[in-house]
Amino acid sequence: MTMSIRELVARLRDRIQRERLSEELADELQYHRSLLERDGPAGRALGNATYYREETRAMWSLGLVDDLWHDARYASRVLRRDAGFTVAVILTLALGIGANTAVFSIVNAVLLRPLPYRQPDRLIEVSVAPVAAPTDRNPTSLPDLRDWQRDATMLDGIAGYAFNRFDLRGAEGDDQARAILATGTLYDVLGAVPLLGRLPRADEENTPVVAISYRLWQQRFAGNPGVLGRQLVMSQQPYTIVGVMPPGFHFPGPDIDLWTTLYSIISSPNDNGPNLWLTSRSLRGYRVLARLAPGITAPRAEAGLNAIEHRLAVTFPDDDGGLDVHVLSVREQALSGVARGLWTVFGAAALILLLSCVNVAHLLLERTASRTRELAVRRALGAHRGRVIRQLGAESVLLGLLGGAAGIALAYAAMRVLLRLAPPDIPRLENVAIDLPTLAFAVTVSLIAAALFGVAPAIFGWSGDVQETLRAQGKGASTGAHGQGTRALLTTMEVAFAIVILIAAGLVLRSFKELTSSNIGLDPEGIAVAQLTVAGTRYLSNDMKTQTVDRVLANVRAIPGVTAAGASTSMPPTRIQEIEGFSVVGEPAPEAGHEPTAIYIPATPAFLSALRIPVVTGRDFDARDDAKAPPVVIISRELARRHFTHVDPVGHQLRISGATRTIIGVAGDAIYEGVGAPVTPVVYVPFAQSPFPGVWLAIRTTTAPNAIAGQLRDAFRRVDPDLAVRPPQPLDVLVSESIVRPRFQAWLLSIFGGLALVLASVGIYGVVAYGVTQRRSELGIRIALGAPKRSVVSTVLRAGMMPVLLGLAIGLAVAYTGSRVLAGLLYGVTPTDTLTFAAVPLVLFTTALIAAYVPAHRASRVDPLIAIRGE
Amino acid sequence: MASIKRQSLVPGTLDLLILKTLTAGPQHGYGIASHIKDWSREVLQIDEGSLYPALQRLRQRGWVESEWRRSPNNQRARYYTITAGGRKQLGIEEASFTETFDAIRRVLRSV
Numbered sequence: 001m002t003m004s005i006r007e008l009v010a011r012l013r014d015r016i017q018r019e020r021l022s023e024e025l026a027d028e029l030q031y032h033r034s035l036l037e038r039d040g041p042a043g044r045a046l047g048n049a050t051y052y053r054e055e056t057r058a059m060w061s062l063g064l065v066d067d068l069w070h071d072a073r074y075a076s077r078v079l080r081r082d083a084g085f086t087v088a089v090i091l092t093l094a095l096g097i098g099a100n101t102a103v104f105s106i107v108n109a110v111l112l113r114p115l116p117y118r119q120p121d122r123l124i125e126v127s128v129a130p131v132a133a134p135t136d137r138n139p140t141s142l143p144d145l146r147d148w149q150r151d152a153t154m155l156d157g158i159a160g161y162a163f164n165r166f167d168l169r170g171a172e173g174d175d176q177a178r179a180i181l182a183t184g185t186l187y188d189v190l191g192a193v194p195l196l197g198r199l200p201r202a203d204e205e206n207t208p209v210v211a212i213s214y215r216l217w218q219q220r221f222a223g224n225p226g227v228l229g230r231q232l233v234m235s236q237q238p239y240t241i242v243g244v245m246p247p248g249f250h251f252p253g254p255d256i257d258l259w260t261t262l263y264s265i266i267s268s269p270n271d272n273g274p275n276l277w278l279t280s281r282s283l284r285g286y287r288v289l290a291r292l293a294p295g296i297t298a299p300r301a302e303a304g305l306n307a308i309e310h311r312l313a314v315t316f317p318d319d320d321g322g323l324d325v326h327v328l329s330v331r332e333q334a335l336s337g338v339a340r341g342l343w344t345v346f347g348a349a350a351l352i353l354l355l356s357c358v359n360v361a362h363l364l365l366e367r368t369a370s371r372t373r374e375l376a377v378r379r380a381l382g383a384h385r386g387r388v389i390r391q392l393g394a395e396s397v398l399l400g401l402l403g404g405a406a407g408i409a410l411a412y413a414a415m416r417v418l419l420r421l422a423p424p425d426i427p428r429l430e431n432v433a434i435d436l437p438t439l440a441f442a443v444t445v446s447l448i449a450a451a452l453f454g455v456a457p458a459i460f461g462w463s464g465d466v467q468e469t470l471r472a473q474g475k476g477a478s479t480g481a482h483g484q485g486t487r488a489l490l491t492t493m494e495v496a497f498a499i500v501i502l503i504a505a506g507l508v509l510r511s512f513k514e515l516t517s518s519n520i521g522l523d524p525e526g527i528a529v530a531q532l533t534v535a536g537t538r539y540l541s542n543d544m545k546t547q548t549v550d551r552v553l554a555n556v557r558a559i560p561g562v563t564a565a566g567a568s569t570s571m572p573p574t575r576i577q578e579i580e581g582f583s584v585v586g587e588p589a590p591e592a593g594h595e596p597t598a599i600y601i602p603a604t605p606a607f608l609s610a611l612r613i614p615v616v617t618g619r620d621f622d623a624r625d626d627a628k629a630p631p632v633v634i635i636s637r638e639l640a641r642r643h644f645t646h647v648d649p650v651g652h653q654l655r656i657s658g659a660t661r662t663i664i665g666v667a668g669d670a671i672y673e674g675v676g677a678p679v680t681p682v683v684y685v686p687f688a689q690s691p692f693p694g695v696w697l698a699i700r701t702t703t704a705p706n707a708i709a710g711q712l713r714d715a716f717r718r719v720d721p722d723l724a725v726r727p728p729q730p731l732d733v734l735v736s737e738s739i740v741r742p743r744f745q746a747w748l749l750s751i752f753g754g755l756a757l758v759l760a761s762v763g764i765y766g767v768v769a770y771g772v773t774q775r776r777s778e779l780g781i782r783i784a785l786g787a788p789k790r791s792v793v794s795t796v797l798r799a800g801m802m803p804v805l806l807g808l809a810i811g812l813a814v815a816y817t818g819s820r821v822l823a824g825l826l827y828g829v830t831p832t833d834t835l836t837f838a839a840v841p842l843v844l845f846t847t848a849l850i851a852a853y854v855p856a857h858r859a860s861r862v863d864p865l866i867a868i869r870g871e
Numbered sequence: 872m873a874s875i876k877r878q879s880l881v882p883g884t885l886d887l888l889i890l891k892t893l894t895a896g897p898q899h900g901y902g903i904a905s906h907i908k909d910w911s912r913e914v915l916q917i918d919e920g921s922l923y924p925a926l927q928r929l930r931q932r933g934w935v936e937s938e939w940r941r942s943p944n945n946q947r948a949r950y951y952t953i954t955a956g957g958r959k960q961l962g963i964e965e966a967s968f969t970e971t972f973d974a975i976r977r978v979l980r981s982v
Contacts, residue, residue, distance in 0.1 A: 010931035024939075025923065028900060028949050031942075032919060035901045052919040056927055 014060040021060055025053060071394035078395060079402075085367055086399070089360050093403025093449060095755060096356030098410030101434070101442040103349040103748075105415055106422070107342050108438060109431040115331060116249055118191025119291075123330040124298055126158070126288035126305060128323045132594040137326060139287045142278055144320065145183070147312055148288075154296040154304045159186035160286035162265075162277070165694065166234040166258060167533055167724035172220045174724045176531065179210075179234070179258035180251065181265060189291050190251060197228045197243030200261045208267075210234070210260040211243035235535050236722070237264060248431045252287070252334065254424065268540075281319035289330070302327045313592075321592030338426055340824050341745050344508075348501050348752040353449060355497045355756055359763045360403075361453035362490050364396070366770050393454055400450025401443075408434065408442050421747060423740040487767050488803040495807025496814065498760035499844055503815040505753030506836040507822055507829060512746035514676075514828030515739055521670035522572055523612040527698055527731035528705030529571060530712055533724060535693040545691040546627065548719060553604060553697070555715035561703035566607030567687065570599060571696035572731070573738045574674050577601070582656035582683065584643050598639055598681040599672050600657060602690040608634075608667055610698045618650040618665025625686035632686065633661035637669045639681035656683060657690070675739050676827040698731070705730040745825065760844065761851040768800035769855035776862060784864035792860040793853075800852035808841050885917065885925050886934075887968055890961040893935060893953040899942065900926060900949070926951060934960050 014021055029052060079086040114120055126148075127137040140148075145160040152158055161182040168175040180186075187199035200209045210232060212220075221227045231238045239260065250256065265275050277283050292301055305325040312320040368375075375388055412434050422429055532552055534545045549567050556565045569577035581595040590596065605621040608614075616637065625632055633654055640649050649663045669679045687695070701708055709727045716723040736743075772779070779792055819831040829836070892898060892906045903926075904917045929935045934957030942948040953961070 004932070006933060007931050010933070014927075014931065024949065027947065028923070029919060031899070031946060031948050032901045032904075034946070052923060055920045056923040058924065060927070 018060045025056055071391050072398060075395040075398045089363055089399050090403045090406050092356045092359050094406035094410050096353035097404050097407025097442060097445055098414060099349045099352050100445055101407055101411035101438060102414040102418060103346050104441045105434055105438040106432050107346050110426055110428050111339055111342060116192060122292045124290050124327045125330055125333045126290055126325060126327050128325055131322050131324055139284050141281045141284050142286055143281050145286055145288060148305060148308055151308045152304060154293050154301045156291040156293045157185055157189040158290040159183045159189045160288050161186050162285045169233050169724060176726055177257040178255050179260055180256055181260055181262055189289055192249060194243040195246040196225060199243055199259060205261050206263055206266045207261055208237060208239040208263045209242045210239045210258050211245055212241055213245055213257040214247040216257040217244045248428055250427045254427050281316055298327050334427055345748050348504055348749055351497045351501045352752055352755055355494060355759045357449050357452040358490050358494045359759055362763060362766055364453060396450040396454025400446040404442050404446030421744055423744055491764055491767050491803035492807040494760050494763045495804050496811035498756040499808060499811030500815045501756040502753045502840045502844060503836060505749040506840045507826060507833055508746050508749045510829045510833060510836055511826040512742050515742055518676055520675060521613060521668050524731040524735050527700055528708060528728035529731050530697040530728040531726060532697055533694050542691045546688045549695055551719045552716055555718055556699055559708055559711040561701045562699055564606055564610035564700040565697060566604045566610045567695040567697050568601050568603035568607045569692045569695055570601045570672055573671050573735050576672050580657045582654050585653035585655060598683045601684050602687040602692055603684045604687045607698060610700045613670045614668045615665045616668060621686050626688045631659045631661040631689055632664045634665040634667050634684040635663055636667055636682035638679045640666050757847055761847045764848050765851040768852045771799060772796055772855045772859040779859050780862050780864040789860040793856045796856035796859045797852055804848045812841060885921060886929060887964045889925060890953055890957050893951055897950040897952045
């Protein structure tokens with residue numbers, strides 16, 4: 001029926017004054033009847049006044065809206081009446097919706113929300129890689145970047161940036177902070193909006209200005225807005241603070257607190273000329289960010305940059321030969337490694353929701369069956385099909401929304417726990433909140449869930465013959481083959497969902513176990529790790545750097561409890577300072593772009609022994625290997641395996657980083673690229689022969705690593721009172737922190753796996769128990785006729801376990817074909833790991849068997865008399 | 872939905888009959904029902920279950936207005952009056968009904 005606006009307004013007005021209209025109508029009808037009576041038998045028999053009144057009243061209602069309101073009120077009465085049932089449904093739903101909402105809030109903040117830059121989809125990361133190893137992405141050199149910048153017409157701007165670590169000293173205390181050193185145009189290319197002030201300008205490349213992170217602003221300056229224009233001493237050089245960035249600004253990662261210029265590089269010239277990081281084409285220290293010009297696609301920009309790079313290769317074959325340029329969208333770059341894990345967790349959460357929907361569907365189905373009489377009475381009184389289905393629908397929606405509300409509360413609590421356990425290197429994690437999109441998601445999920453679990457009862461609530469149901473006088477609903485089939489189907493689905501989650505959880509757990517027990521090539525127990533920076537004007541000379549490190553180490557070794565101490569520029573499990581190309585003297589020179597690389601680690605004597613990285617052949621460094629001694633090198637086993645397959649490498653020579661070095665030993669393989677990463681070649685050179693301003697100290701102590709903080713401070717300060725000292729960290733903590741991401745995934749998926757197991761067993765128990773109740777009289781007759789208990793148990797078990805077995809088969813097939821998506825997350829196990837695929841079904845089968853056995857056993861103890869008579 | 876006594880009403884004609892009745896002057900519900908019964912020689916009998924919802928509908932569409940008055944026997948009764956909009960609607964419905972009715976009659980005579 002179409003309705004004009006005018007009519008709608010009239011209806012709305014009538015609806016509001018319905019009570020008055022109702023009274024008037026009563027008067028009107030009264031008058032009508034009085035006249036009918038007066039006209040006597042010539043009139044006609046009296047009709048049903050209430051009926052007329054109802055029909056007329058319908059004209060003052062708002063149709064569907066009023067009906068829905070009525071349905072909702074009726075539904076809430078029904079749900080209140082069955083409080084136990086309602087609570088069970090709401091709790092089940094809260095688990096599913098809560099898990100999804102909590103995970104969605106993370107997915108939304110980390111993956112879905114746009115990056116906080118101007119037109120972030122136009123930003124690309126540019127890197128170079130050897131032709132032979134296209135995945136071996138490297139930054140570029142400043143001269144190369146300047147050439148790209150001059151010639152690249154398909155870009156709207158291109159800029160470079162390097163990482164550095166600064167000591168912050170001052171009244172606010174000692175600290176260290178990671179910084180971005182940017183070429184002039186970086187911040188224009190990025191197009192980020194500061195919270196306060198501004199970012200460094202293009203004309204300030206050689207000016208000591210810095211923008212600080214929100215975190216640093218809060219921690220160090222207590223959020224004081226007067227911080228703009230103040231001085232910040234960064235590694236002994238004063239900088240002017242020009243801006244504060246908003247929370248959640250993570251360029252390019254969450255660990256950066258300072259965004260500054262090239263000032264620190266430009267202001268520290270080499271012994272004889274400008275800093276090599278500004279002039280050398282072989283020092284590839286600059287990552288490159290670019291903005292695509294309008295209408296230019298990333299592949300076209302890549303082709304254009306390659307044309308430039310290949311021209312450079314002709315002019316500078318040593319530095320630019322054999323390289324290709326690669327571009328990657330900044331979004332992909334920022335989220336690489338995070339996305340797959342999060343989507344996996346999200347997928348598991350979605351399956352949990354399906355599981356809880358199936359459970360609720362079964363609960364509803366059971367209740368609909370026990371309400372058959374109520375529904376039949378309503379039909380007999382003339383309710384039409386749509387009306388009854390709508391009523392059941394209203395109950396489902398109400399349940400869904402109540403479950404959703406409980407789920408949001410649960411998600412809120414769960415999220416706080418999640419955030420505490422989540423790896424801190426996931427970008428934008430602090431943006432996670434139960435915000436509007438998350439709430440919208442929760443409500444949508446609740447309604448979808450209501451639609452899913454509401455379908456079955458809505459269909460079965462109507463089926464069956466009214467007369468028959470009413471005649472069945474209080475016997476409750478006898479379920480036909482129809483209902484049985486549906487229940488079996490629900491069990492099958494439940495088992496299939498559960499097995500997929502459990503397989504995923506099993507694989508990730510197995511992988512995590514492999515990871516924690518993998519060989520890291522050193523003994524982290526009892527090692528304290530500290531940082532020492534010998535930068536700034538005082539330490540310009542190489543001798544000064546070496547001597548200072550040596551004197552600090554001597555003081556450290558004198559601390560009671562310290563049994564060994566050494567220093568190097570890289571530290572397991574993840575700190576790598578430098579990777580260099582090398583060649584073996586005597587081997588044919590590799591083609592450009594095909595040069596092998598190794599992690600290049602200047603280390604003091606006793607560094608390897610402190611970490612218990614064994615020297616398997618030859619000798620360790622000692623005091624003889626100083627700056628004036630012949631250049632020497634210790635190679636890792638992996639390097640020996642690749643280049644000295646059949647000969648003893650000791651005595652052979654390597655060319656690396658501009659020197660030819662004689663191999664004096666072979667060390668065991670230790671991890672520098674993270675636990676679980678493939679083993680890569682490493683070379684150690686004497687620190688005295690290749691000094692560097694920043695080193696890590698490895699201190700083996702018999703006391704707790706944190707207990708030496710005070711003495712360590714003294715050891716530093718006795719050498720130079722201006723050296724910054726931060727508390728040492730235990731190496732085993734650093735190792736376990738480096739696998740926090742896989743641990744987080746393993747942890748989350750285990751929880752989901754546990755939930756799946758509980759939901760599935762509760763569901764199976766419910767289905768079997770209900771089946772037993774339905775068949776009580778039949779079972780009673782069997783027992784009365786002398787059937788042994790065992791046979792009753794096995795009858796019930798068989799009926800209960802058939803759909804479980806079917807679900808197992810379907811779930812395993814799905815998991816087997818689908819587990820490939822997990823491949824990127826797994827370490828040391830294949831996606832079709834036999835153990836997981838054998839153990840998980842066994843666990844689920846056993847759980848299901850127990851869940852089915854409890855009611856089956858109860859069925860065998862049914863008293864036949866009561867069962868047969870019992871109504 | 873017109874309900875029946877002896878003869879079912881052609882759907883949609885109840886509004887037409889009520890509006891037409893009211894062109895003779897304001898009338899209460901019982902009066903309208905009596906008028907239709909009398910003038911149809913008791914073929915069309917309108918019961919309250921159809922009449923009063925129809926009157927509410929006509930009121931909401933703005934085709935009739937109502938007011939409480941004293942009836943000749945001094946009882947309170949609600950009198951309905953046709954509005955200008957109601958007259959216009961009556962014209963449209965009357966024309967369309969006649970047209971449809973003639974068309975039906977032509978078809979019935981055709982074979």
